[in-house]
Amino acid sequence: MAVSLFGFSLAEIRGxxxxxxRMVQEQADLLALSVAGVIDAHIDQRQTVLxxxxxxxxxxxxxxxxxxxxxDAGMAKYEENTKPTDGVTDYAWQTAPQVLGLVEQVRxxxxxASTVLEAASSGEWLFIQVEPTDLVDRDTQxxxxxxxxxxxxxxxxxDLYDSVGSGMTTGLTVVGAFGEPLLSTGTIIxxxxxxxxxxxxxxxVPLTGWQVVVRQDWEKLVPPLRRFANSSFxxxxxxxxxxxxxxxxxxxxxxxxxxxxxxxxxxIAWGNFEAIREPxxxxxxxxxxxxxxxxxxxxxxxx
Numbered sequence: 001m002a003v004s005l006f007g008f009s010l011a012e013i014r015g016x017x018x019x020x021x022r023m024v025q026e027q028a029d030l031l032a033l034s035v036a037g038v039i040d041a042h043i044d045q046r047q048t049v050l051x052x053x054x055x056x057x058x059x060x061x062x063x064x065x066x067x068x069x070x071x072d073a074g075m076a077k078y079e080e081n082t083k084p085t086d087g088v089t090d091y092a093w094q095t096a097p098q099v100l101g102l103v104e105q106v107r108x109x110x111x112x113a114s115t116v117l118e119a120a121s122s123g124e125w126l127f128i129q130v131e132p133t134d135l136v137d138r139d140t141q142x143x144x145x146x147x148x149x150x151x152x153x154x155x156x157x158x159d160l161y162d163s164v165g166s167g168m169t170t171g172l173t174v175v176g177a178f179g180e181p182l183l184s185t186g187t188i189i190x191x192x193x194x195x196x197x198x199x200x201x202x203x204x205v206p207l208t209g210w211q212v213v214v215r216q217d218w219e220k221l222v223p224p225l226r227r228f229a230n231s232s233f234x235x236x237x238x239x240x241x242x243x244x245x246x247x248x249x250x251x252x253x254x255x256x257x258x259x260x261x262x263x264x265x266x267x268i269a270w271g272n273f274e275a276i277r278e279p280x281x282x283x284x285x286x287x288x289x290x291x292x293x294x295x296x297x298x299x300x301x302x303x
Contacts, residue, residue, distance in 0.1 A: 054133040073149035177209035
């Protein structure tokens with residue numbers, strides 16, 4: 001019985017554990033998908049606004065304010081490759097070789113492009129979007145190019161830090177197309193230390209090729225006694241205890257009374273018929289057997 005109880009309990013706990021793993025995995029998938037979707041939508045919105053800034057001859061104040069609000073790391077207009085003009089504020093990225101090279105590439109191809117750049121001062125990653133225009137610089141005859149820069153943080157959901165704050169069991173990272181660590185928030189979860197104990201979800205941001213990676217530790221969400229590994233020891237201990245108790249009560253109520261009954265019947269062989277009349281204890285069936293034997297021997301001894 002103890003072995004059956006042990007096996008049944010392990011099966012039940014393992015079943016609950018698998019349900020918990022599946023629920024956590026679904027939660028991680030949903031979070032990764034949501035974050036990737038928001039990033040994609042924000043990038044698309046900024047690209048549309050930057051296109052309007054670059055191509056609408058008459059720009060309203062609303063459009064100007066919207067562009068400034070969206071591109072939190074600044075904007076710039078390039079009439080020459082090395083000469084950004086009309087920037088809202090002078091930023092270091094405006095003269096970075098990587099940005100200037102991309103501006104020249106867009107000017108020659110006439111196609112919008114983007115890249116990521118790590119800000120030298122803060123170490124924060126910026127998303128740089130470059131948009132060409134049909135306008136031509138009268139002095140250089142080169143195409144005018146507009147550039148907008150956004151922090152990667154600004155591209156994520158507003159409540160992202162509330163969802164995966166330091167007190168949660170979730171870690172979220174955004175990795176660039178070439179492996180750049182663009183963003184990391186929430187609990188740091190080491191894959192090597194928690195193999196088989198975390199749910200991992202990876203979703204690609206279509207417009208950029210970035211990956212949103214969510215890691216969620218399912219073990220921390222399960223009470224210690226419900227975890228399979230811990231429960232195995234607990235149930236094993238309970239099973240051993242049940243077995244010991246069964247053995248103890250079996251010895252006390254069955255084995256010992258049977259031994260006393262056997263000794264009593266041996267006494268009868270020596271003519272001591274009174275021995276069978278003494279109660280031997282134990283379960284009711286043994287006492288009933290002793291009574292039946294006593295009655296039988298009584299009949300045998302009657303004259």
